[in-house]
Amino acid sequence: MVINPTYLAQRTRTSLNWQDARRRVIYAYRQWLRSAPEIQQMYSLNMPVSKIRTKVRQEFERHRYVNKLPVVDMLIMQNDAEFQETLNYWKQISHVMKYFRETENPTARLPQGFMQGFLEGRN
Amino acid sequence: MSSGEYADRSAQPAPKASPEDPPTARSSDSGIIRQEDPAEGLVDHQPDYHAPIDHGTSQFSPIPKRVMDGGEPGNITPAAVLSGAPVDLQARTVRIYRPAKTATQSGDWHGHHWRMDWDILQKGHRWENPLMGWQSSADYLQGTHLNFSSKEDAIQFAKKQGYEYFVQEPNERRIVPKAYANNFMHSPKRLKKIPTK
Numbered sequence: 001m002v003i004n005p006t007y008l009a010q011r012t013r014t015s016l017n018w019q020d021a022r023r024r025v026i027y028a029y030r031q032w033l034r035s036a037p038e039i040q041q042m043y044s045l046n047m048p049v050s051k052i053r054t055k056v057r058q059e060f061e062r063h064r065y066v067n068k069l070p071v072v073d074m075l076i077m078q079n080d081a082e083f084q085e086t087l088n089y090w091k092q093i094s095h096v097m098k099y100f101r102e103t104e105n106p107t108a109r110l111p112q113g114f115m116q117g118f119l120e121g122r123n
Numbered sequence: 124m125s126s127g128e129y130a131d132r133s134a135q136p137a138p139k140a141s142p143e144d145p146p147t148a149r150s151s152d153s154g155i156i157r158q159e160d161p162a163e164g165l166v167d168h169q170p171d172y173h174a175p176i177d178h179g180t181s182q183f184s185p186i187p188k189r190v191m192d193g194g195e196p197g198n199i200t201p202a203a204v205l206s207g208a209p210v211d212l213q214a215r216t217v218r219i220y221r222p223a224k225t226a227t228q229s230g231d232w233h234g235h236h237w238r239m240d241w242d243i244l245q246k247g248h249r250w251e252n253p254l255m256g257w258q259s260s261a262d263y264l265q266g267t268h269l270n271f272s273s274k275e276d277a278i279q280f281a282k283k284q285g286y287e288y289f290v291q292e293p294n295e296r297r298i299v300p301k302a303y304a305n306n307f308m309h310s311p312k313r314l315k316k317i318p319t320k
Contacts (some may be wrong), residue, residue: 021140062175063204067145069229074205098178107182109170117170121246122185 005011014073021072025060028079032056035087041094042089055099146194179209183247186227187214191285203285213285215264216242219277220291221268237277239269 015021036052066072085091101108111117168188189211191203217239224234247261271277281288306318
């Protein structure tokens, strides 16, 4: 029986070496950048496309210094899953807005210094 | 950085990195163990107010000292990066201990495993619910613990997940060997064991 994969499903594979991993990561990043206008239109987000692209960049930069290849493979697989879920409209607006919590929710922040943290009571 | 630890780099050509290398691979000096200056050690033990914020950060979340980013040296799997767990968990201290034997009974069947327990939050730990006076909490790990079969397992888990942990060694029971005959032992000077005290 032929199983037809869903749109944007990726075959499981590992990276051969760091060069291969780099190529896959950059391809995935460019894929997100290209799809930013579609995400904005699909989820009716009230923000410019550049903000979505900045957030994509931020999320990729979070894992810039990973030094183990299997971890990079795992992150690429998670990224593929996120991309598929987002572009197939399997997510809802709240799931997409989880990434923008810093700007949307004023309580989602760390205190700016010791004094503010002390006055807030969280240390 | 103390100057005695590294070779003089000006005499050697600058090492060229290529896409084949992992992101933080150094072409030289990779085998030298580096001594940490006191100022550098202080940075790791101070709260990091510029730590990444994620979907779980709230007004109750504590401030992490170190957030795992996958670039740590060594063979530890960076599960904190891969699991998608909130970054706040890396801010909270974890206690690894062996629960004490039940004092009311002699059996010690509960006292052999190791347990991991989370320290309480400073702010959102517990408050009185205004409706009924019940205890509300913003701590999703309130009253949660993990069991491990050995101390090394627990430490490995804590390192993998990026938790700040400390190990509390158990108080081992000390059984003093006694002999009834010592009550009647003769001694020319002061008695070594005084039975009537």
